[in-house]
Amino acid sequence: MERIVIVGGGLAASRTCEQLRSRGYEGELVMLCAEPHPPYDRPPLSKAALLEEEHDSTFPTDYAQLSVDVRLGVAATGLVPDARTVQTTDGELSYDALVIATGASPIRLPGPGRQFTVRTVEDAAQLRAELKPGQRVVLVGASWISAEVATAALRRGCSVTCIEAGPAPLSAALGADVGQRFLPWWSEVDLRLDTGVAEVTETGVQLANGEQVDADVVVTGIGVRPAVDWLSGSGIALDTGVVVDEHLRTSLPGIYALGDVAVRWSPRWNTRIRVEHWDDAREAARTLAGVLLHDPSSQDPLPVHDPVPYFWSDQFGHKIQYVGHHSPEDTLVIRGDGTPQWAAAWVDAEGRLTAHLSIDAPRLMIDARMAIAAGARPDEAALRDPQAKLAPPRGR
Numbered sequence: 001m002e003r004i005v006i007v008g009g010g011l012a013a014s015r016t017c018e019q020l021r022s023r024g025y026e027g028e029l030v031m032l033c034a035e036p037h038p039p040y041d042r043p044p045l046s047k048a049a050l051l052e053e054e055h056d057s058t059f060p061t062d063y064a065q066l067s068v069d070v071r072l073g074v075a076a077t078g079l080v081p082d083a084r085t086v087q088t089t090d091g092e093l094s095y096d097a098l099v100i101a102t103g104a105s106p107i108r109l110p111g112p113g114r115q116f117t118v119r120t121v122e123d124a125a126q127l128r129a130e131l132k133p134g135q136r137v138v139l140v141g142a143s144w145i146s147a148e149v150a151t152a153a154l155r156r157g158c159s160v161t162c163i164e165a166g167p168a169p170l171s172a173a174l175g176a177d178v179g180q181r182f183l184p185w186w187s188e189v190d191l192r193l194d195t196g197v198a199e200v201t202e203t204g205v206q207l208a209n210g211e212q213v214d215a216d217v218v219v220t221g222i223g224v225r226p227a228v229d230w231l232s233g234s235g236i237a238l239d240t241g242v243v244v245d246e247h248l249r250t251s252l253p254g255i256y257a258l259g260d261v262a263v264r265w266s267p268r269w270n271t272r273i274r275v276e277h278w279d280d281a282r283e284a285a286r287t288l289a290g291v292l293l294h295d296p297s298s299q300d301p302l303p304v305h306d307p308v309p310y311f312w313s314d315q316f317g318h319k320i321q322y323v324g325h326h327s328p329e330d331t332l333v334i335r336g337d338g339t340p341q342w343a344a345a346w347v348d349a350e351g352r353l354t355a356h357l358s359i360d361a362p363r364l365m366i367d368a369r370m371a372i373a374a375g376a377r378p379d380e381a382a383l384r385d386p387q388a389k390l391a392p393p394r395g396r
């Protein structure tokens, strides 16, 4: 392969460059990065970057040393697979292999008023400038991002209202039973549950029931859409993102996708999953480099990307850690129910641990991740007791 083109300038793109070079790829490597900055880390944008004026989460990667041709401010606008060509805002570019790592963009609400989202450094800097003491901040959606923004806004002396369509914070991701357990953390937030927002107005938001809620700052945290517009008409298979198999191969030859934009086949979960987690983007890059450089004449199997997903969130002075992947049919078991050290576990119909959520307890997260990876079926007593190990002893 003489030229690998990577479209996207985030974690997945940056790590793919590093991994390819560290595994000995010597061909041309071009990274098209729509943003005007070299790749940077996003998790701090809804955390430290809302508190610290000079926060900089740029990756320390030396692209010149890696001989990566980084084209800042250049976006892919189209794909012509038969010609193995990408159309860009700076002309056409041919490739031998193409990596799609364009991430996702926040979903916005309708309406004429200004609404903030948090995806880029500019978003974070603009929002930080608004978070002044006494400002009335309205958050739409009690999501992971909103919880982190609420934490920062309260710390900066703002008054915070959060309007959530579901019955509890984080209920879209974790269900109402778990979400309700977080309510005490939201005690300083005017949290309005089961309430829809119709639009963002000049003076705040208008609720679905017609009521107007005034705000100085409106922040929308209702999810993201994969950045796939530029692929329309290319013939590539799309679902809730770019469809890839467990080797990160798309439906078109020579084209791969990873990170937030990809929806991948997971043999572990026997379904397609789109994982919008930092850890997944990083790990996928390692696998993808192995797939791209795989020698078909060797006996080595093609690398598979199918880790146990891992996600964390820092909110209200706590660290939440979630591992695995649960479906609505799984059974929820609260560990240490009624104690401050509670955790949540999900098991499937066969009793297999599918997911686990813990708070300020990295040890529990590590144990649960090993248990899920091992396909463990912990007994009821172990599930209920957060002190009990879920992972089978090593060597078994």
Ligand SMILES: Cc1cc2nc3c(=O)[nH]c(=O)nc-3n(C[C@H](O)[C@H](O)[C@H](O)COP(=O)(O)OP(=O)(O)OC[C@H]3O[C@@H](n4cnc5c(N)ncnc54)[C@H](O)[C@@H]3O)c2cc1C
Pocket (backbone or CB within 6 Å): 007, 008, 009, 010, 011, 012, 013, 032, 033, 034, 035, 041, 042, 043, 044, 045, 046, 074, 075, 076, 077, 101, 102, 103, 104, 118, 119, 120, 145, 227, 230, 258, 259, 260, 261, 275, 276, 277, 278, 279, 281, 310, 311, 312, 313, 314
């Ligand atoms: C505010 C925030 C907080 C987060 N916190 C956590 C956390 O606490 N824990 C956790 O596990 N995960 C967290 N995440 C998720 C994590 O950051 C993402 O999973 C990760 O950034 C995905 O990396 P990516 O490279 O796939 O996509 P991105 O980081 O979105 O990068 C995609 C890049 O591609 C560029 N691009 C898009 N379209 C084009 C185009 N047509 N041409 C060229 N370039 C293009 C974009 O501009 C962007 O720079 C957070 C995300 C955000 C936004």
